[in-house]
Amino acid sequence: MALCFWLYPGGPAWGKYWLRNRVSAKKPHKIIPGPKGFPVLGSLNLMVNLAHHKLSAVAKSFGAKRLMAFSMGDTKVIITCNPDVAKEILNSSVFADRPVKESAYSLMFNRAIGFAPYGVYWRTLRRIAATHLFCPKQISSTEGQRSEIASQMVSIIACRGGDQFCVRDLLKKASLNNMMCSVFGTKYELGSSNTETEELSQLVEEGYDLLGKLNWSDHLPWLAGFDFQKIRFRCSELVPKVNKFVTKIIQEHKLQSGRKIHDFVDVLLSLNGPDKLSDQDIIAVLWEMIFRGTDTVAVLIEWILARMVLHPEIQSKVQAELDGVVGKSRPLMESDIQSTVYLQAVVKEVLRLHPPGPLLSWARLAITDTTIDGYHVPEGTTAMVNMWAITRDPDVWVEPLKFMPERFVSKDSGDVEFSVLGSDLRLAPFGSGRRTCPGKALGLATVCFWVGSLLHEFQWVQSDDTNSVDLTEKLRLSCEMANPLQVKAHPRRNT
Numbered sequence: 441m442a443l444c445f446w447l448y449p450g451g452p453a454w455g456k457y458w459l460r461n462r463v464s465a466k467k468p469h470k471i472i473p474g475p476k477g478f479p480v481l482g483s484l485n486l487m488v489n490l491a492h493h494k495l496s497a498v499a500k501s502f503g504a505k506r507l508m509a510f511s512m513g514d515t516k517v518i519i520t521c522n523p524d525v526a527k528e529i530l531n532s533s534v535f536a537d538r539p540v541k542e543s544a545y546s547l548m549f550n551r552a553i554g555f556a557p558y559g560v561y562w563r564t565l566r567r568i569a570a571t572h573l574f575c576p577k578q579i580s581s582t583e584g585q586r587s588e589i590a591s592q593m594v595s596i597i598a599c600r601g602g603d604q605f606c607v608r609d610l611l612k613k614a615s616l617n618n619m620m621c622s623v624f625g626t627k628y629e630l631g632s633s634n635t636e637t638e639e640l641s642q643l644v645e646e647g648y649d650l651l652g653k654l655n656w657s658d659h660l661p662w663l664a665g666f667d668f669q670k671i672r673f674r675c676s677e678l679v680p681k682v683n684k685f686v687t688k689i690i691q692e693h694k695l696q697s698g699r700k701i702h703d704f705v706d707v708l709l710s711l712n713g714p715d716k717l718s719d720q721d722i723i724a725v726l727w728e729m730i731f732r733g734t735d736t737v738a739v740l741i742e743w744i745l746a747r748m749v750l751h752p753e754i755q756s757k758v759q760a761e762l763d764g765v766v767g768k769s770r771p772l773m774e775s776d777i778q779s780t781v782y783l784q785a786v787v788k789e790v791l792r793l794h795p796p797g798p799l800l801s802w803a804r805l806a807i808t809d810t811t812i813d814g815y816h817v818p819e820g821t822t823a824m825v826n827m828w829a830i831t832r833d834p835d836v837w838v839e840p841l842k843f844m845p846e847r848f849v850s851k852d853s854g855d856v857e858f859s860v861l862g863s864d865l866r867l868a869p870f871g872s873g874r875r876t877c878p879g880k881a882l883g884l885a886t887v888c889f890w891v892g893s894l895l896h897e898f899q900w901v902q903s904d905d906t907n908s909v910d911l912t913e914k915l916r917l918s919c920e921m922a923n924p925l926q927v928k929a930h931p932r933r934n935t
């Protein structure tokens with residue numbers, strides 16, 4: 441039987457579906473093209489290492505850029521490298537759910553926004569987060585905290601005195617401090633070490649590693665008893681640590697009765713009636729916010745700085761724009777960002793070439809049978825969008841491999857007003873539709889302001905020939921630089 445299933449386009453999971461439904465189907469369906477992969481395993485091998493590259497190459501070879509089917513063990517998957525089909529999938533209410541991995545369950549993410557099943561609970565969480573964390577008023581009220589962290593980063597970098605350093609650790613710590621401040625209300629000096637930040641950053645790092653791993657038993661249920669990748673074991677070690685860490689913060693907030701609402705913990709504790717969350721749900725939601733908000737921002741800024749070092753003429757253009765808007769006598773303020781058209785074009789161009797989620801991080805799940813691009817797609821199918829392939833497709837972008845922020849500023853290109861927030865699927869690094877990233881405005885505001893500050897204050901140059909900028913990628917939950925950026929930063933503003 442396994443061999444029969446495997447013979448179908450798309451491999452064993454699709455073969456099983458088509459053979460079992462052949463009798464019941466009223467009319468024969470068009471079959472989605474795709475690789476057979478291996479018997480039983482299907483194309484699980486495509487999902488290791490740089491999955492977005494492999495999936496893009498296979499889709500090309502099958503002439504299936506619009507829609508390709510493949511199997512990950514027992515899981516039926518469809519993937520598109522086409523913006524129109526991506527829109528059809530992401531904006532369809534049928535794909536408003538997510539397939540939940542075992543690690544996501546174990547790490548409580550099914551009780552937080554990202555993996556909560558589509559329904560009342562998920563909608564409530566999104567509404568609460570949208571009102572109290574991500575709305576424009578709330579974002580601007582936290583400007584002071586981002587500005588404080590930016591100036592701490594500037595002081596730390598200035599102290600390096602132009603020596604070579606690895607910028608990643610600083611960016612991750614800045615991003616973590618920023619999220620800890622918004623979510624927990626805790627403020628730490630970036631330069632000083634403290635056990636709470638150290639501990640939380642290790643928890644986030646471990647969670648990242650676990651969620652980013654391909655867990656074979658998610659797709660081959662008969663392997664579930666073995667835990668040979670030790671994912672279940674590592675999750676069971678991590679969860680009590682997260683629980684202990686976050687519970688302590690919640691208890692501290694509860695002890696200060698009559699306290700005004702300062703942070704997201706206060707917001708969640710103040711909920712009443714049908715919105716009231718259990719302590720366990722509060723822990724899950726808080727942990728997710730810290731988790732999601734930390735790495736994405738740091739990863740994107742590292743790619744932007746790498747591009748600035750590789751393209752000094754573009755870096756100079758951003759700096760000329762910043763000097764024109766701000767001058768050299770004062771630091772950048774967040775309100776200046778709206779006048780920095782070229783800086784924003786640079787951020788968009790880096791999002792195009794290096795989307796932090798090349799496969800949009802987390803897939804979608806079909807709640808019912810549906811039709812996509814004229815093909816029948818059954819309930820329970822996992823759907824992915826290869827955003828990386830779309831943003832590098834010569835049929836979609838002119839000279840797609842060229843780093844050219846001008847494409848977002850020149851009137852001729854027609855992309856001057858391009859929004860990266862999900863309305864145009866040619867570049868939608870935050871996803872689109874009901875499950876689009878709720879943190880996109882906050883994430884973009886943080887990235888633009890911090891990158892603007894770092895470029896306004898310093899000239900960024902390559903460290904030396906042995907540590908030249910290497911754009912090789914490593915795909916974990918986000919796609920980061922495989923070799924962390926090593927740079928020198930020379931002050932350019934007289935303080």
Ligand code: HEM
Nearest residue numbers: 553554732733736797800869870871872875876877879883
């Ligand atoms: C550069 C920054 C960021 C990028 C590139 C990014 C990207 C993404 C992507 C691609 C998705 C999946 C969207 C989809 O399925 O259509 C997502 C979901 C999500 N993101 Fe972000 N994100 C960023 C920042 C943030 C921040 C700062 C937060 C929170 C503090 C956040 C919280 C979330 C959550 C909770 C979800 C799940 C939404 C749901 O399932 O309803 N993200 N993000």
